[in-house]
Amino acid sequence: MIKLIASDMDGTLLNSEMQIPQENIEAIRYAQKNGVEFMVATGRNREEALTPLLEAGIECAMITLNGAHVFDKKGNSLFTTPLDKKEVFQIFDILDEEDVYYEISTQFGTYTTSKEARIEQFASHITDMMPHLTHKMAIAMTAARLEFFPVTLVNSLRELAADEGIQVLKIICFDKRGTKALGQAASKIQRFEDCVVTSSGHNNIEINHKHAQKGIAVAHVAKERGIELAEVMTIGDNLNDLSMIQVAGVSFAMGNALQELKEEAKYLTNENSDAGVGKAIIRAIDEKL
Known part of the structure; x- marks a missing residue:
């Protein structure tokens, strides 16, 4: 059973209007009611990531800048991994x-x-x-x-x-x-x-x-939570999601994802324009993936 979900944003959680579809919002709330933590893992900085989350009424921890800066759900900086x-x-x-x-x-x-x-x-x-x-x-x-x-x-x-x-x-x-x-x-x-x-x-x-990657950050957060990687679910669509797709016990590639990501992910879901994240979350919880 999954305990932590990390989702990419652009091309994944967000639709083509750069908003979080209602079906995704409801699925995230369903996960939270079932004791599953939801967080985003994005290439955006925190300010860029925060706007659509606030619009959707979602408060969550954030892995930003591909894993270079991680925040808790209140916006407190947890750690950074800068370039030389x-x-x-x-x-x-x-x-x-x-x-x-x-x-x-x-x-x-x-x-x-x-x-x-x-x-x-x-x-x-x-x-x-x-x-x-x-x-x-x-x-x-x-x-x-x-x-x-x-x-x-x-x-x-x-x-x-x-x-x-x-x-x-x-x-x-x-x-x-x-x-x-x-x-x-x-x-x-x-x-x-x-x-x-x-x-x-x-x-x-x-x-x-090289240590600022989504997969490394997801593994770090899971360890801090006392969660095994087998209990982590990740969702993405592009190359900057590859490391977290590879590290998670349950991984989904979007229908609009690159073929390379689809080949690495354990499961496929719908496109971001069809609330693929929401459908993946419901499936993972209801089927106890």
Whole structure:
């Protein structure tokens, strides 16, 4: 019987409107009534993750930034796993050479040097996740809902990262050219001993410390709760979910998940547009998976 559920957000818990469907909300409450803890495990920072959860009336612990920053249900920081500062500046050099747009997430939030570039690049990311949208529609959607993706504008990411009080927890990169540009940068960055490169879409890569992975964070939280990994359920759709899909006793891949994730997961559920998370939760509890 499962005791802990960790769900990804984008492409998983959230639908195409970036909201949590009512069926998912009801299933989460059903789990909680049955003594099962629900938490999110996302590439977003806490501010970005909090908005749809508050809208749905869900209070839960959070694994954010792919496992680099973990919070309890009250929002208290439990632990962080930052990138090595020396490697951060080497990564900046590579990304600048490849002319790739990037942002950094720290313990205080996410930072960019250009909000206009962020809107343009994130719109391409949304178009990738929702192919029915035109790029113009995605631009309008991103600009209108920018509060869901809070970011602080700074003059220099290098100056910010050089501050001794700043921990660089994640570097996220977007590029409309997709793997043509990002693949070259990723292959160079993956050579660094302490880095791991994942992705949540065709036109982005996410760079974390090798110990800042969702699977490692889920295992840490479970151990703190006195829960065996066999009693943990995870749900995801993309490569940054792979580590937690592999570590859990019960794992679900979304109907819209990458084939690689479907092959690793023990079970499949419906797409995020059809409340796949809610259906997976009900199945897991009722069938005592």
